[in-house]
Amino acid sequence: MTERYAIADVDEFDGDGSRVISEVEGQEIAVFRHEGEYYALANFCIHQAGPLCEGALSGSISTDEDGWDWVYDDEERYIVCPWHGWMFDIETGRSPKDERYAVPTYDAVVENGTVYAVR
Amino acid sequence: MTQNLKQQSLTSVDELETIVDADAHAQASWDDIISHLDDGHERFERFFERSPAPGSEMNLYHSPTPTYLYEDMKERDDGSTGLYEDAGLEDTAAVTARIGVDKGVVNPTLILNLNFVRERDYAVAIMQGYNDWLVSELDEYDNMVGNLIVAAQDPHRSAEEIDRLADEDDIAGVQLLGTALVPPAGHPSYDPIYEAAEANGLPISMHTSGAGMKPFPEQSFWAETYAEDHVTQHPFAHIANATSVLLNGVPERYPDLRFVFQEAGIGYVPYLIGRLDTAYHEFPSEVPALSAPPSEYVSDTFYWCTQPLGHTAETPRHLAWLVELVGPENLLFAADAPHPDFDTPEELFDRVRAYFSADEVAAMMGENAVEVYDIE
Amino acid sequence: MLDNALQVPEADRLGSVEDLDRIVDADAQVQETPEALLEHMDDSSGARRVISLTELRHDMIYAGPSSYPLYEYKRTDGDDGPVAEDDVSETIGAAEVAERATEAGIDDGVVNPTLNLGLSEVNNDRFAVALASAYNDWLLSQLDDCPNLVGNAVVAPQHPERAAEEIDRVADEDDIVGIQLPASGLMPPPGHRQYEPLYDAAESNDLPIAMKSTVGNKSFGQQYWWAQSFPEDFVYQHGFVQMRNLTSILFEGIPEQYDIDFVIQGAGIGFVPFFTHRLDDHYLELGYEIPALSQLPSAYLSESFYWTTNPMNQPAGGDPQFAAMVNMIGPENVLFGSDLPHGVTDLPETVVDRLADTVTAGELAAVMAENTERVYGL
Numbered sequence: 089m090t091e092r093y094a095i096a097d098v099d100e101f102d103g104d105g106s107r108v109i110s111e112v113e114g115q116e117i118a119v120f121r122h123e124g125e126y127y128a129l130a131n132f133c134i135h136q137a138g139p140l141c142e143g144a145l146s147g148s149i150s151t152d153e154d155g156w157d158w159v160y161d162d163e164e165r166y167i168v169c170p171w172h173g174w175m176f177d178i179e180t181g182r183s184p185k186d187e188r189y190a191v192p193t194y195d196a197v198v199e200n201g202t203v204y205a206v207r
Numbered sequence: 208m209t210q211n212l213k214q215q216s217l218t219s220v221d222e223l224e225t226i227v228d229a230d231a232h233a234q235a236s237w238d239d240i241i242s243h244l245d246d247g248h249e250r251f252e253r254f255f256e257r258s259p260a261p262g263s264e265m266n267l268y269h270s271p272t273p274t275y276l277y278e279d280m281k282e283r284d285d286g287s288t289g290l291y292e293d294a295g296l297e298d299t300a301a302v303t304a305r306i307g308v309d310k311g312v313v314n315p316t317l318i319l320n321l322n323f324v325r326e327r328d329y330a331v332a333i334m335q336g337y338n339d340w341l342v343s344e345l346d347e348y349d350n351m352v353g354n355l356i357v358a359a360q361d362p363h364r365s366a367e368e369i370d371r372l373a374d375e376d377d378i379a380g381v382q383l384l385g386t387a388l389v390p391p392a393g394h395p396s397y398d399p400i401y402e403a404a405e406a407n408g409l410p411i412s413m414h415t416s417g418a419g420m421k422p423f424p425e426q427s428f429w430a431e432t433y434a435e436d437h438v439t440q441h442p443f444a445h446i447a448n449a450t451s452v453l454l455n456g457v458p459e460r461y462p463d464l465r466f467v468f469q470e471a472g473i474g475y476v477p478y479l480i481g482r483l484d485t486a487y488h489e490f491p492s493e494v495p496a497l498s499a500p501p502s503e504y505v506s507d508t509f510y511w512c513t514q515p516l517g518h519t520a521e522t523p524r525h526l527a528w529l530v531e532l533v534g535p536e537n538l539l540f541a542a543d544a545p546h547p548d549f550d551t552p553e554e555l556f557d558r559v560r561a562y563f564s565a566d567e568v569a570a571m572m573g574e575n576a577v578e579v580y581d582i583e
Numbered sequence: 584m585l586d587n588a589l590q591v592p593e594a595d596r597l598g599s600v601e602d603l604d605r606i607v608d609a610d611a612q613v614q615e616t617p618e619a620l621l622e623h624m625d626d627s628s629g630a631r632r633v634i635s636l637t638e639l640r641h642d643m644i645y646a647g648p649s650s651y652p653l654y655e656y657k658r659t660d661g662d663d664g665p666v667a668e669d670d671v672s673e674t675i676g677a678a679e680v681a682e683r684a685t686e687a688g689i690d691d692g693v694v695n696p697t698l699n700l701g702l703s704e705v706n707n708d709r710f711a712v713a714l715a716s717a718y719n720d721w722l723l724s725q726l727d728d729c730p731n732l733v734g735n736a737v738v739a740p741q742h743p744e745r746a747a748e749e750i751d752r753v754a755d756e757d758d759i760v761g762i763q764l765p766a767s768g769l770m771p772p773p774g775h776r777q778y779e780p781l782y783d784a785a786e787s788n789d790l791p792i793a794m795k796s797t798v799g800n801k802s803f804g805q806q807y808w809w810a811q812s813f814p815e816d817f818v819y820q821h822g823f824v825q826m827r828n829l830t831s832i833l834f835e836g837i838p839e840q841y842d843i844d845f846v847i848q849g850a851g852i853g854f855v856p857f858f859t860h861r862l863d864d865h866y867l868e869l870g871y872e873i874p875a876l877s878q879l880p881s882a883y884l885s886e887s888f889y890w891t892t893n894p895m896n897q898p899a900g901g902d903p904q905f906a907a908m909v910n911m912i913g914p915e916n917v918l919f920g921s922d923l924p925h926g927v928t929d930l931p932e933t934v935v936d937r938l939a940d941t942v943t944a945g946e947l948a949a950v951m952a953e954n955t956e957r958v959y960g961l
Contacts (some may be wrong), residue, residue: 135867136551149874155840156776158874170545173868185870186879188520258686272872306718366649390809424829426803429771431835434869438821438830438861446819447805448846454815476858477904478822483854484816487896493812520879525774525856525911531585546627548868 095119095128098198104158105164108203109141117205119196120145120178121166126196127178128205129167138171144192146175148184217560217568220307221501225573226552227582230414230512230541231311231351231470233344235318237262240336243343251332267387269324270418272433294545299352302545307552311544311571312412312580313345313353314382314469319416322359322387330358334365338372345377352582354382354412356399366403373407373507379580380404380467385413385444389422392448393455401461410465410510410579415444417523446479453483454515456496458504465579469512469541472511476511477532506534510579512541513571514550516558527562535559535567539576585903587892589910593900595774597944600935607952608692608960610795610848610891610920611684611732613676613725615698615718617641623724625715630713634898639951645715646704646768646801675924677725677732684731687930690952693793693959694722694734695848699799704768711739716718726758726857733961735763735793738830743777754788760959761791767824768800774835778792782841791889791958796824797850826858829888833862836875836919839882844958848891848920853904855890856911884949885913889958891920892950893929899937906941914946918955 096108101121109118116131116183117143118192133140144203152157152159166184174184183189194205220226228565242253257259291546303311313317315321318337324330338355345353355372357365372378382403383392390396392413404411418436421427423443429435445468452458454464481502487494497504511533519525532540552572560568576582597603617639624631637643677694684692696702699718705711719736727730736753738746753759761783764773771777773794785792797927799819801807806823810816832838832845862880866873876883890912895905909917921929931951938947955961 136554146871151836151873151874155836155875159954170547171549173870175870183867185876186520189867262908301913323831389805391805391868393811394809422805423803423823425770425772429831430830431774432869432872434865434872435774435830437869438834438858438865439826442857442861443803443819443823443826446822448816450815451809451811454818455811472861474860475854478853478857479818479849481902481904482822482851484898485894485896486818490812490817493814513604513862515864517857518864519820519860519880520863524909528585528588528858528907528911529856532907 091207092197093117093194095203095205098201098203101119103207105145107141115176117139117194120167122178124171126198126203128194129178129181130192133169133171133174134189135169135174138169140169140176140191141167143168143170145178148175166205190202215565217565219236220552220556223569223572224485225310225577226308227540227576228291228308228311228542228544229312229467229539229545229576229580230514231299231303232546233296233313233341234316234521235298235337235340236293237381240333242341244336248328248332248335251329253445254329257436265324265326266320266330267325268320268416268419269427270433270582271430271523274417274433280469288396296348296351296357298545299347303350306542306544306549307541308544310350310352310374310582312576313341313351314412314414315356316467316546318356318387319384319386319414321356322384323419323421324360327358327360331364332359333424334368338368340377342372342377344403350379352379352580356382356384357384357525359388359397362397362399366399368401369400369409370471375408378445379411380410380412381514382412382414384416385448385468386416386440388418388444388448390494391451393451393453393457395455398460400465405461405464410467412469413445413448414469415441415471417441420444426541442475445471445581446475449479450483453501453504454486454494454496458508459496459498465508465510465540467510467512467579470514470543472515473511473533473538474511474529475516477529480505498555508518508539510539510575512539513555514541514543515548516554523558524562530559530571531562536575537565538571539579540572585727585907588726589903589906591941592942594800595943596939597935597947599829599934600932603951604920605690605946605952606931607955608684608689608921608923609759609846609918611680611692611694611720612925613677613680613694614673614699614924615696616674616719617644617698619674619721620709620714620717623720624713628713629807630779630960632707634710634713641698644705644710645701646706647852652704656747677722677906681729681732684921685923687923687924687932689921691961692732692921693760694732695793695795696722696737699737700765700795702737703765705739708739708741709821711741711846712745715739715749719749720758721760723753723756733758733760734759736761737763737765738781740764740773740778740781743780747780750781750784750788752791753944754790759790760848760961761793763793763795766794766796766803766828766849767820769799769828770802771807772831772836773828774831774833776835776930777957782843784839786841786843789960791844791846792939793848794828795823796821802826822854825850826854828859830862833880834873835875839875844887844889846889846891846918846958847940849893851894851896852890852908852912852917853896856908859884880899885916889916889918889954891918891936893922893926893934894938895929895944897928905937909950910941914942915954917950918958919951
């Protein structure tokens, strides 16, 4: 059965990079606005149960083709847990460091000016 | 693996009466320290007023890359929230309460690098100012006690400092910082510290710091990142100091003195003890200071803080195995609040509760620390 | 708990060491002397001339004071009886190693150097390069008469390009099955990009890299200056070297860039689970500093890192530590190593006794022979 949770009105978001965290039926869900789109995930870190979505958004550092130089991709699509620094992609919920680690995500749907988290 | 079904296991941390963080922290600012200085430290105060960067001028600490610890985890103004603001005792108490810890034993943060200070008089000034700040801060909290710090640069004045503050209700032990401690902790120059601690019934805690350990030049010159440095810093300092303390016979000279090792986890302990006993048996004439294998002194008087437990991708029971090899009676749960590589109580509890008796789990989660630090 | 947890069903166990088909030693040692090495250097070599001026005192060539087993005389069997009588100034050639291995019940072995485990600490880079080549030529001449022994060629990390040339030079020799990159005193540490030529050559010649630690190195100044006795140095020196080197290799992404097997020798295996947990923890918490890796450090460790058993702790005393460590690491990554002729307590039966109840017969055969045969392509 599909569940749908109203998280926030669109005008509660302060542009890209902003977020709203709501408690719905006992669970906290965060919605991020990123490049005009909305992404919803649980405000819960699978590492030590920290409030993942209260952390900072970050881009990511990778290595160049030679495997030596560091390259920074400044697209801030990773949420960094404020407790221990674990990172997750806000779209897929997966850790960029190891795909086995993932937090629950929801489809974010906008209807009549309201953002819903659906799963 | 087989579990002993007859033993009574705990199922939830809520069943524990006392959870103690044997390695909590509180950061004193330089202002905090200076405002608590007694007379006689005018040279230090003058240096502090005049130097454009007194902290870094005096303190040889250096990390290859910034430590995320104090940068990323602070409160900021982009909608995110950090773990703390200034990492003072108020933040520590808040994190402690939030993660379900009842009591804490407080250690320094900035002053973890006291061994990096070159001038002996400055180190002594910092010791006195920090300790008086700590005592006044601890007054505000019923559930916090602390370790007074000593300046290894001056063991005699350190011993006087122990005598001066040992009777304070909130002083539970002595912090002899482990990183960059040269000579290492078994050297007889530290005997005045051990003598004073033993006479006052205070355990010695040894805390390490995360990077920039100059006595290991290979590491301080060549580690390319904080992560690369940090992986080995903490355990190396403890391994070197514990080896030095044992093989040079400190427990023979001070049999009632207890040692607590903080911030390096526990998994290195069986390896260390195995090698120490091997050395004792293979090179007996090189270890005249001991009358029994090192493992016996360790089980009598050494305690190991569990944080950071480390991460296992697939086999959390391995952490329980390591706990068994160290021995639950010598483990102290530590959270490291409020620092962001802290462990929640569940991090240890969930991995041990099924494999150890309720009594053993209660001991490592808090009762051992209550006993070692004589916490009320 | 551990005693129960580690047990395998009796039907799956190996009976005793006699029931093993083969025993292959991943870490035997020949003992070379400066004298023997000089014979393998050209008369026109300036390094040869200067080394000869040391009157062949190894402490003037290598770093000393205890980079190699001068300490053997200090070891006892726990009862004040000496366990080794070999003098470091005498050659222990391959034939003698083979004889002692046979006495110990070992069928085949991969040999490493003794003095040249201190090669990374030779100050003069020309000496280091010359000593490596001379050792390899000496080793090859030794191995010719020993069908049961093969060896690791040693390389001088001081000059990675010349190390690569040396690898290319000896790689086709049947008796050379791997490279020994002496682990102690290696500066910069082995993740540094200056070693790329060395790794390129090892990979293209499909040779594993063994890294063995020794005592007395100067890179951990605190221990070098302040250890009060040999045991104080011995207790942690080996583990420090290996943990530092491996952190560097992993966090700088060597196993991501190269398909090379690493064989880690000299520190035992007891630090490995702790160290693995710690590496994974750092990778997940400080991942932005470790972009060179695409998976957990533990994944690389289980794919391409192997650990030799020596030295074993003494006395065993029913301690389940060794069995627990083998189980945690995974028996497929553990290689029996005897340390013969220097390790006199790491005999096959010691390892078999401590594992007999806790790994299956198949796993034990892997530890005692098959893993080494696979890694070295024997």
